[in-house]
Amino acid sequence: MDSSAGRLRTGPGGIILTRNAAQPAGGSQAGRSPVLDAAQLEVLRRYGREYDVVAGDVLFAAGDVTYDLFVVLAGEARLIERRGQPGERVITAYGRSQFLGEIGLLTGQRAFLSAVASTAGRVLRVPVEQVRVVMAQEPSLSELILRTFLLRHSILTGRGSGLTLIGSRFDPGTRRLLEVLARNRLVSKWLELEGSPDAEAMLRELDVPVADLPIVVVPGGPLLRNPGSRELLDALGLSGPGDTDLPGVCDLLVVGAGPGGLAAAVYGASEGMATVLAEDTALGGQAGTSSRIENLLGFPAGLSGEELAARAALQAQKFGVRIKQAARAVSLSSQAGLHRVGFDDGDAVTAKSVIIATGARYNRLPLARLAEFEGVGVYYAATQMEAQACRTDPVAIVGGGNSAGQAAMFLSRSSADVHLIIRGETLQTSMSRYLIDQIERNPRITVTPRTQVTALLGKDQLEGVKLLDSSQRTSALAVGGLFVFIGAQPRTGWLAGQLAEDAHGFLLTGSNIPQAQLEDREWTPLFLETSRPGVFAVGDVRSGSVKRAATAIGEGSMAVRLVFERLQATGSAVTDPPRADTDSRNAAVPTAKEPSP
Ligand SMILES: Cc1cc2nc3c(=O)[nH]c(=O)nc-3n(C[C@H](O)[C@H](O)[C@H](O)COP(=O)(O)OP(=O)(O)OC[C@H]3O[C@@H](n4cnc5c(N)ncnc54)[C@H](O)[C@@H]3O)c2cc1C
Numbered sequence: 001m002d003s004s005a006g007r008l009r010t011g012p013g014g015i016i017l018t019r020n021a022a023q024p025a026g027g028s029q030a031g032r033s034p035v036l037d038a039a040q041l042e043v044l045r046r047y048g049r050e051y052d053v054v055a056g057d058v059l060f061a062a063g064d065v066t067y068d069l070f071v072v073l074a075g076e077a078r079l080i081e082r083r084g085q086p087g088e089r090v091i092t093a094y095g096r097s098q099f100l101g102e103i104g105l106l107t108g109q110r111a112f113l114s115a116v117a118s119t120a121g122r123v124l125r126v127p128v129e130q131v132r133v134v135m136a137q138e139p140s141l142s143e144l145i146l147r148t149f150l151l152r153h154s155i156l157t158g159r160g161s162g163l164t165l166i167g168s169r170f171d172p173g174t175r176r177l178l179e180v181l182a183r184n185r186l187v188s189k190w191l192e193l194e195g196s197p198d199a200e201a202m203l204r205e206l207d208v209p210v211a212d213l214p215i216v217v218v219p220g221g222p223l224l225r226n227p228g229s230r231e232l233l234d235a236l237g238l239s240g241p242g243d244t245d246l247p248g249v250c251d252l253l254v255v256g257a258g259p260g261g262l263a264a265a266v267y268g269a270s271e272g273m274a275t276v277l278a279e280d281t282a283l284g285g286q287a288g289t290s291s292r293i294e295n296l297l298g299f300p301a302g303l304s305g306e307e308l309a310a311r312a313a314l315q316a317q318k319f320g321v322r323i324k325q326a327a328r329a330v331s332l333s334s335q336a337g338l339h340r341v342g343f344d345d346g347d348a349v350t351a352k353s354v355i356i357a358t359g360a361r362y363n364r365l366p367l368a369r370l371a372e373f374e375g376v377g378v379y380y381a382a383t384q385m386e387a388q389a390c391r392t393d394p395v396a397i398v399g400g401g402n403s404a405g406q407a408a409m410f411l412s413r414s415s416a417d418v419h420l421i422i423r424g425e426t427l428q429t430s431m432s433r434y435l436i437d438q439i440e441r442n443p444r445i446t447v448t449p450r451t452q453v454t455a456l457l458g459k460d461q462l463e464g465v466k467l468l469d470s471s472q473r474t475s476a477l478a479v480g481g482l483f484v485f486i487g488a489q490p491r492t493g494w495l496a497g498q499l500a501e502d503a504h505g506f507l508l509t510g511s512n513i514p515q516a517q518l519e520d521r522e523w524t525p526l527f528l529e530t531s532r533p534g535v536f537a538v539g540d541v542r543s544g545s546v547k548r549a550a551t552a553i554g555e556g557s558m559a560v561r562l563v564f565e566r567l568q569a570t571g572s573a574v575t576d577p578p579r580a581d582t583d584s585r586n587a588a589v590p591t592a593k594e595p596s597p
Contacts (some may be wrong), residue, residue, distance in 0.1 A: 004039065017182065020049065020407050022491055026564045030585050031147070031148070032148065032155060033092070033098050033148075034099075035073065035097045035098055036097045036098070036099065038236055040141055040144070041071065041124070041382045043141055044071060044134070044141065045124060046133055047133065048068065048071075048125050049125055050073065050123070050125075050510070051122065051123055051125060051195075052121075053077075053120065053122065053123055054117065055117055055119050055120055056116065056117065057117040059077060059100065059115040059117065059123065060111050060115050061083065061111065062082075062111055062113055062219035062220035063218070063219060063221045064110065064111040064220070066108060066237070068101045068105075068125050068126060068127050069105065069125070069126040069128070069145075070101075070123050070124070070257045071097065071124040072094050072096055072097070072099075072100075072121065073096065073121070073123060074096060074121040075118075075124040075324070075382040076117070076121065077100060078093045078094075078115065078116055078117065078118045079092050079093070079094070079100065079113050079115050079117050080113060080115070081113055081161050082219070083116070085234040086205075091113065091159070091161065091485070093118065099148075100115050100421070101145075101149060101152075101171060102149050102152040102156060103420060104153070105128060105131065106131065106132070106146075107313065108237050108238060108312075109186075109237055109238055110218065110220070110236050111220065112161065112162040112163065112187065112218070112219040112220070113156075114220075115217070115225075118147075118450055122560055131145075132318070135314055136318045148238055148391045149310075150306065150307055150310060152408075153185070153187065154384060157185070157187050157188075158388065159383065161187055161189070162187030162189070163181065163187070164191060165177055165181065165188060165189070165214060165215075166190075166202060166203065166208075166215050167214025167215070168194060168213060168217075169187075169192055169193075169460070170194075170372070170460075171214060171281060173213075173214045174213070174376075175374055175376060175377075177227070177232070178375040178376065180281075180282075181380075181385070182381065183288070183289070184233070184282040184283075185306050185309075185383070185385070193210070193213060194405055205406060208223070214226055216235075222235055226583040229326040230327075230345055231308060232326075232327055233326045234326075235581060238325060239324070239327075240324045240327075248336065249350045249352065250274045250351045251275065251350070251351065252273045252276070252351060252352070252353050252354075252355065252563060253275075253276045253278065253351035253354050253355075254276070254556075255341060255354065255356050255357065255372050256278075256285065256286060256359055256491070257266065257279035257282075257283045258288070258357060258359045259284075259549045260285075260357035260540070260555055261277060261279070261355070261357030261358075262277070262283065262312040262313070262315075262356060262553075262557040262558030264355045264557065264559055264560055265323075265556075266312065266316050266321065267320060267556065268321075268355075269316065269319035269332070271560060273384055275320075275321045276321070276322045276332050276349050277316060277343070278324045279324070279326075280326070280327065280329070282309075283309045283312070283325070284305055284308060284309025284312070284314050285359050286359055286488070287309070287549045288305040288308070288358065289305055289380070289382075290305035290310040290383075290403065290406060291383055291384060291407065291410035292305060292409070293305065293406075293549055294434065295548070295550065296308070296549055296550055302391065304344065305381065308549070310431065324343075324347075327343045327344070328343060328346075329342070330342055330343060330344050330543045331494065331496070332494070332498060333497055334385045334534070337534065337570055337572060338352060339350070339351050339352075339534060339540055341354065343396075348521055350376075353534045353536070354505065354557050355536045355537070355538055355556070355563065356492075356537045356538070357494065357537075357539050357556060359488075359540040360370060360489055361489055361551065362380040362485070362486075362488050363487045364484065364486075365484055365526075367453065367454070368456070369455075369457060372459075373456055373482075376389075377461060377462025377480070377481060378484065379482070380479060380483075380485070380529065382397075382407035382411055386483070386505050387414045387415075392414060392416065393415060393476075393479065393480025393481060394415060394416075394418070394419070395411050395415050395419070395481040395482070395485070396465055396477060396481070397418065397419065397420050397481060398482065399422070399428050399481040399482075399484065400420075400424055400429075400430040400431055400514035401434055401485060402431055402432050403418075403485040404420060404422075404431075404485040405438075405439060407483050407485060407578070408420050409445075410440055411483070412445050415444070417444065417446075418446070419446050420439070421449065421452070421467065422447065422449050422450075423452055425449055425450060432492065446486075450469055451467050451469045452467070453465045454466050454467065454468045456489070457476060461480075462479070462481065464476050464477055464479055465477050465482055488547075489505065490505045492505050498532070499537075500513045500517035500518075500531035500542040501530055501533065502544075504543075506541060506542060507542050508543045509528050509529055509536070509537050509543070510525050510527040510528065511527075511528055512543060512544060518531050519533070520533065524565060526565060527562060528558065528559045529562065533566060534563075534567070534570070536562060538552065538556045542555065
């Protein structure tokens, strides 16, 4: 939307109100619609301007490329889905001292709902660039805004507002898109072709033949026919800078935006390095698929993967990291101290140093018909998206580690019948004590030991699994979802074996690299450095790392210091290198180039 001018657009009248217009499901009223106090309003006033509005003025509309933060000072504003179209609905209403928006405002996602003044009144409008400054410089407001935005995002996800995917569960394109939507935590709804009158009606309305499916309908935006991830994220304004917007040679390229990569990028940029962060699937990595990470220092109540990813992405933006999304690294070449990483879309980034943080990918079960059900009955993450797909059906989880335990706890909120299936005797050897205690106290979870899943049952959709126990007895278990958490493989294929690996394909670093595998035998690699000078590896992709979010974050942060050391040793100029005794706490300013103290 036009965020520069003080005029607001006038929308059509005749809005249909739903009965519970101001009563969205989920979250307490105070949580999802906090009322700002006088002091908070005063702070926000410094960043925005006030306007009078009349009933019908449009604050922002679905499809707007970006939108600003509005606070209602007098009167009322309504949030509307499908405004001006059949099925128009008011989602909620905001009154005096309440603000509008959800997390997409900060991530740069196109608006997918519209907001309209429903009475004459007055609003405070804070331009989106200024909201980012508020997030960086006003800690108490920033926390309130972030929490509210995340809660609203989760409520809207539950409602299925936002994008609409229409496609068949039997089509690989549909399943791929479901994965992209879920991993990027995009608010969306899936209208399944088979047996959905809504899907048929929408196809008729849009005049789209079944042969063109799957399609994604972006509210107020384009209709996308079987889009790739890049095309979809582009249409939503989320893919980040293209090749031509990137610096010629950056100081640091981080590949992979899980906790390790995000930490490396935040630290690199906060220390003044021109930093690019490239991510194939979604910010947050594996941790982004976790329903609740409970062992991250400083978060006694735990933190969802979604929140971790959102917080880290904000921090990266604040320090000026260039984030390139839907960008899969496919090659690495190095010459004269510069490294060039090629991407699947044909782009390439040249950098003085590279941190590889590509993590690991889940293992799959060796089952017939697995591909048929992946994304539509078989899942590798347990977030709100998957829980929504399983509704209240019984579910089975395979795996005895912490991720399986967390999934069981999370899914037991929506399903009364959660089966945790493990091959071993007990959970004791593979799961943290606190999770075992929670599972033992939870009457909705049944642990089935010494058992394996041997087949997937169901004609058009997953209806159950076949089990085999250690006494060779088989049985069938009726479930609507199978969740698989059985470990992961390193994502190093794109390096084509150029860097030294251990027997399982994880990257060797530092003194663990046999001398014969060093690219330069005279040189000693630093702790997190791979067999190639200037190329580092952190987190789950690194051989010998502790496969945990906190350790990936620690390694990502620490690698930046080592990058500086390597660049100094090779004589590459770097902006303001950090000193070992430097305390960079005061570097928290919203520019990338601000010198460290
Ligand atoms: C469901 C689940 C729950 C978990 N819960 C916990 C927990 O409670 N506590 C805890 O400490 N740990 C937990 N873990 C483990 C933790 O998430 C991982 O240890 C951590 O995410 C590793 O971080 P990373 O940055 O090294 O790699 P990852 O998180 O794996 O991130 C790697 C990123 O790189 C991207 N990538 C891969 N290849 C390419 C490429 N070629 N080009 C561009 N990008 C690429 C991937 O898409 C991904 O986003 C959990 C894991 C899972 C799956």
